[in-house]
Amino acid sequence: MKKAIICAAMALALASCGQKPVTKAFWIEDKPGPSVQERRIFPTVPDEIWDSLGLKDGVPSSISCVLLQTEGKDILIDAGLGAPFSQLLPKLAEFGITPEKLKYVFISHLHPDHIGGMLRDGQKTFPNAEVWINAIEADAWTAMEGDRAALPKAVLSAYADRLHRFQAGDILPGGVKTIEAYGHTPGHTVFQKDNILIIGDLIHGAALQVEHPEFCAFFDMDQEAAVEVRRRILRYAVDNKLTLCGMHLPAPGIIKTTYQD
């Protein structure tokens, strides 16, 4: 693929203009940062690559969510850890969004750092929210046994009366396009509106994986598929001049990919 260079945008808000109303994406850091993914998270990366990238202590990262404002809607994409230190609810409050007011939640996948915030004391955090999830992702975790499937099952069950299962390619409320990015989890999905691409867990360590998409964090459940998807989506972003907003990107949570001759 054409080599991508990263340049972090300075603004926290991405705005895509044109004839249509402005769409904005706000990166919401759920776990107070700064965060670093240790080198052991990427077990197949040789020392010489770490050294060449100057990443002696690991890769700058975060645990984050995205608030997408488009077509007059506030859409939360992923809900963070729900840990005691979680900053999601106070940061939503800064936008005037209480848990009761939130109407739209899209979920990229069902790992705990993306859905922990959906529940408080086993009850819905967002009692009036309609929730969208890829049907493949919902089915995969529903069929799984053991502790790791407990939280996904609890979240799917709590929101069952307001759960919308989509197929990749479907257009969701707000005109948001869903794009399959299967590999990190069976139904991992990224979301596009205008020139903004919300990449979920496509990338866990941007300073490593944008240049070297061939390396996986051990969280990627199907590593071969995850590598293929990372290459495909990064190429798509470069070709379409998209700005990426991600749940494990370091502050400010935004990267732009551009051509390099």
Ligand SMILES: [Zn+2]
């Ligand atoms: Zn994650």
